[in-house]
Amino acid sequence: xxxxxxxxxxxxxxxxxxxxxxxxxxxxxxxxxxxxxxxxxxxxxxxxxxxxxxxxxxxxxxxxxxxxxxxxxxxxxxxxxxxxxxxxxxxxxxxxxxxxxxxxxxxxxxxxxxxxxxxxxxxxxxxxxxxxxxxxxxxxxxxxxxxxxxxxxxxxxxxxxxxxxxxxxxxxxxxxxxxxxxxxxxxxxxxxxxxxxxxxxxxxxxxxxxxxxxxxxxxxxxxxxxxxxxxxxxxxxxxxxxxxxxxxxxxxxxxxxxxxxxxxxxxxxxxxxxxxxxxxxxxxxxxxxxxxxxxxxxxxxxxxxxxxxxxxxxxxxxx
Amino acid sequence: xxxxxxxxxxxxxxxxxxxxxxxxxxxxxxxxxxxxxxxxxxxxxxxxxxxxxxxxxxxxxxxxxxxxxxxxxxxxxxxxxxxxxxxxxxxxxxxxxxxxxxxxxxxxxxxxxxxxxxxxxxxxxxxxxxxxxxxxxxxxxxxxxxxxxxxxxxxxxxxxxxxxxxxxxxxxxxxxxxxxxxxxxxxxxxxxxxxxxxxxxxxxxxxxxxxxxxxxxxxxxxxxxxxxxxxxxxxxxxxxxxxxxxxxxxxxxxxxxxxxxxxxxxxxxxxxxxxxxxxxxxxxxxxxxxxxxxxxxxxxxxxxxxxxxxxxxxxxxxx
Numbered sequence: 172x173x174x175x176x177x178x179x180x181x182x183x184x185x186x187x188x189x190x191x192x193x194x195x196x197x198x199x200x201x202x203x204x205x206x207x208x209x210x211x212x213x214x215x216x217x218x219x220x221x222x223x224x225x226x227x228x229x230x231x232x233x234x235x236x237x238x239x240x241x242x243x244x245x246x247x248x249x250x251x252x253x254x255x256x257x258x259x260x261x262x263x264x265x266x267x268x269x270x271x272x273x274x275x276x277x278x279x280x281x282x283x284x285x286x287x288x289x290x291x292x293x294x295x296x297x298x299x300x301x302x303x304x305x306x307x308x309x310x311x312x313x314x315x316x317x318x319x320x321x322x323x324x325x326x327x328x329x330x331x332x333x334x335x336x337x338x339x340x341x342x343x344x345x346x347x348x349x350x351x352x353x354x355x356x357x358x359x360x361x362x363x364x365x366x367x368x369x370x371x372x373x374x375x376x377x378x379x380x381x382x383x384x385x386x387x388x389x390x391x392x393x394x395x396x397x398x399x400x401x402x403x404x405x406x407x408x409x410x411x412x413x414x415x416x417x418x419x420x421x422x423x424x425x426x427x428x429x430x431x432x433x434x435x436x437x438x439x440x441x442x443x444x445x446x447x448x449x450x451x452x453x454x455x456x457x458x459x460x461x462x463x464x465x466x467x468x469x470x471x472x473x474x475x476x477x478x479x480x481x482x483x484x485x486x487x488x489x490x
Numbered sequence: 491x492x493x494x495x496x497x498x499x500x501x502x503x504x505x506x507x508x509x510x511x512x513x514x515x516x517x518x519x520x521x522x523x524x525x526x527x528x529x530x531x532x533x534x535x536x537x538x539x540x541x542x543x544x545x546x547x548x549x550x551x552x553x554x555x556x557x558x559x560x561x562x563x564x565x566x567x568x569x570x571x572x573x574x575x576x577x578x579x580x581x582x583x584x585x586x587x588x589x590x591x592x593x594x595x596x597x598x599x600x601x602x603x604x605x606x607x608x609x610x611x612x613x614x615x616x617x618x619x620x621x622x623x624x625x626x627x628x629x630x631x632x633x634x635x636x637x638x639x640x641x642x643x644x645x646x647x648x649x650x651x652x653x654x655x656x657x658x659x660x661x662x663x664x665x666x667x668x669x670x671x672x673x674x675x676x677x678x679x680x681x682x683x684x685x686x687x688x689x690x691x692x693x694x695x696x697x698x699x700x701x702x703x704x705x706x707x708x709x710x711x712x713x714x715x716x717x718x719x720x721x722x723x724x725x726x727x728x729x730x731x732x733x734x735x736x737x738x739x740x741x742x743x744x745x746x747x748x749x750x751x752x753x754x755x756x757x758x759x760x761x762x763x764x765x766x767x768x769x770x771x772x773x774x775x776x777x778x779x780x781x782x783x784x785x786x787x788x789x790x791x792x793x794x795x796x797x798x799x800x801x802x803x804x805x806x807x808x809x
Contacts, residue, residue, distance in 0.1 A: 323746025325780045330743040335736045338657045417654045424649040427642025461644045
């Protein structure tokens with residue numbers, strides 16, 4: 172049995188997961204991210220202990236604890252290098268939890284762990300290599316090669332949202348221009364919709380939906396409008412799909428995985444998005460006489476974070 | 491002992507390579523690529539036999555034969571899927587050589603094998619992960635992960651020249667727009683120099699060098715002019731470096747290797763190019779508090795092709 176911790180800016184979710192990546196029991200509490208790192212880590216430790224007590228499983232039977240972070244980790248030391256949502260920089264995370272509970276702890280990036288969860292129990296089950304793209308406020312990535320998460324030499328691999336795929340009218344937060352997440356995230360389509368609405372004053376059902384307040388604009392409204400045939404929204408979605416497909420074809424040319432999985436909030440749009448991405452990737456891919464790489468939607472929901480984190484212990488061969 | 495075959499559009503070079511990736515003996519003959527595939531393959535077989543006889547090494551002591559191709563291979567069947575230089579499509583290569591000589595044969599892409607050669611005996615020696623970029627007429631790539639060449643699910647991984655890194659004024663031969671090799675290859679800088687010279691009619695020493703004939707333009711002339719301070723040539727080289735660095739930073743964000751190696755004809759420019767690329771990558775990389783990834787020049791010369799091909803047998807654990 173493994174413990175998985177999904178540490179987000181809003182909630183801390185902790186769960187008990189078995190060898191077959193099945194979530195047996197879980198609880199969550201608010202992160203209250205304005206607090207100190209020490210206070211948050213103390214809450215994580217207490218919640219793990221509570222889960223173990225509640226479920227009545229002997230602590231000695233827990234092989235490992237995994238923690239997923241929406242940020243950059245040093246997977247060797249187990250420190251969080253940077254996590255914007257929590258306002259953390261160089262925070263030791265592995266060591267305090269290990270010291271408190273006496274169980275091996277591993278930490279990794281949350282998108283990487285969403286990929287690991289899909290690999291163990293979802294859309295990537297049974298493959299040897301796959302890439303998840305988590306399409307949300309930003310774009311995250313997780314890469315599985317030869318059945319192992321690919322972390323890289325410095326632990327910064329799979330930051331797919333910061334692959335430059337074109338030239339954009341605004342710079343990415345990271346300082347570069349043309350990052351995938353400035354084209355194919357919810358922030359990106361909100362920005363672009365706003366730009367088109369302000370520039371062209373075109374007819375769009377979105378104007379009514381947001382009642383003149385751009386604060387009300389979100390990815391769901393834009394995709395729904397596109398599905399219902401709104402021209403402005405369709406233009407926005409086409410641009411999203413165009414650059415996402417450039418990113419996917421780039422990754423085929425670089426890594427050539429067996430499968431791609433689309434996850435994150437935007438993937439809930441479902442078949443409408445999936446069909447468009449498949450069509451565009453097929454239209455633009457190189458090497459026409461090579462089979463088309465499979466693209467699927469993520470199968471696990473919110474529990475992917477906990478499951479992926481828990482499966483880190485299995486990756487590190489704690490058996 | 492292993493045999494390595496470097497099959498190019500101009501020459502077929504074959505060599506005998508020992509366990510430590512040392513080239514012991516080699517011979518080469520013209521490819522005469524206008525001939526049939528059968529005739530060329532027969533020449534390869536004869537040249538291998540000749541090398542073995544000349545060197546007086548028992549054929550039974552040859553563990554494997556590796557063949558490098560400037561094209562796309564199916565590494566499972568050992569067929570050449572596509573090779574523009576030889577005008578080959580779907581040509582069986584592994585099987586006829588194996589049948590003729592009774593030694594296991596492996597084939598792979600030549601840029602991948604240049605990477606393998608650097609990994610076994612050159613700039614990547616001692617690392618676990620690295621990426622070579624071969625900068626020539628096009629841009630090739632070779633990726634080593636965990637000490638193994640990364641081939642991908644369909645065998646098309648490491649086609650780094652076809653990573654889209656921006657938007658360009660002309661399309662790539664592959665049909666996409668913005669491929670790295672349309673910015674950072676010798677063809678790319680020849681095209682761009684020509685464009686600038688035609689558009690602006692600016693003062694440039696290149697005009698004299700080519701004596702009014704763009705056919706005389708090549709990468710060497712452009713880099714030499716830039717080194718000597720020619721403004722137009724400097725602009726061309728800066729653009730080459732800008733996009734090459736975008737490609738390298740993308741690969742850091744995706745794969746995060748221990749080292750990058752610059753190979754191919756253009757890498758012979760040496761320190762001038764290396765310094766510029768290092769500076770630009772350092773200036774534009776994400777994650778400022780992560781160490782800068784090492785970038786080096788390739789150390790092996792023309793023999794990289796033979797050595798890399800020979801080392802394929804070692805990769806496939808033919809011992």
